[in-house]
Amino acid sequence: MPELPEVETIARILRPELIGRRIVAAQVYWPRTLAAPATPAEFGRALSGETIESVSRRAKYLLLLFKRGNLLIHLRMSGDLRFLAAREAPGKHDRLTLTLDNGRILAFNDPRKFGRIWFLNDAAPVLGRLGPEPLEDNFSAEWLYAALQARHRQLKPLLLDQTFLAGLGNIYTDEALHLAGLHPARISATISTQEAVRLHQAIRAALTAGIDNNGASIDWVYRGGSFQNHFRVYGRTGQPCPVCGAPIQRIVIGQRGTHFCPACQLR
DNA sequence: AGCATTACCCGCACGC
């Protein structure tokens, strides 16, 4: 469900609700949600009594930092975080709940059960292999050009590879490639310096537009975002390209649905 | 052999 702009929005919304709150109890309803520690009992013991000091994001991971340990939450395809009222029973797909010292309950809801949660002293083993943050200074057009040259891979799967660049998902990758006028199957090493500059700018523009619209809400998951109303290509198969009017085409690249304009994005 | 790239697959909800 969430890509970088959605996780960023969730972090921003949760921050004032969570900072300074103490975890009173943790309840795990679907143990496989726990990536670490291994058992719900261990998890609950480690987390209980700890106070949330900060709420932030790295790539698509939501980070809740405590004095003793870091809670990492990855929502994957269908995960969401919501609040239950004091003593409210968990809903159908609530996989884990954290009861706060003000009585409210933070619930991790995840119909598809793909999401994962870690509570670790050191987050490096989970976050260490991630590529640069696309909105940070170390992601430059020069770096992107060199990194593209160093690989021989189609742009779509390469941009989705979190070890290459961290935070892009299926939506923002399609949107960025359309903004840049690049075909999703284009081989990375053939990109010119000018094209790399365009792609760099397009990635940032797509993500920034997503954040400005509180992310995107599609299907039955994630509510509150409005970026879905500004999609140029994603999910618009057969509809006119906003630039040239040609019908948007859908193909499959790397097992992922890929939307592009066959007129604006030539190979 | 050893690295880089690709395919499979995991629950569930929804629309056609």
Added chain:
DNA sequence: TGCGTGCGGGTAATGC
């Protein structure tokens, strides 16, 4: 009812 699809990524399989 049945089938295709999906805001993701770990791991097995394959390619170079």
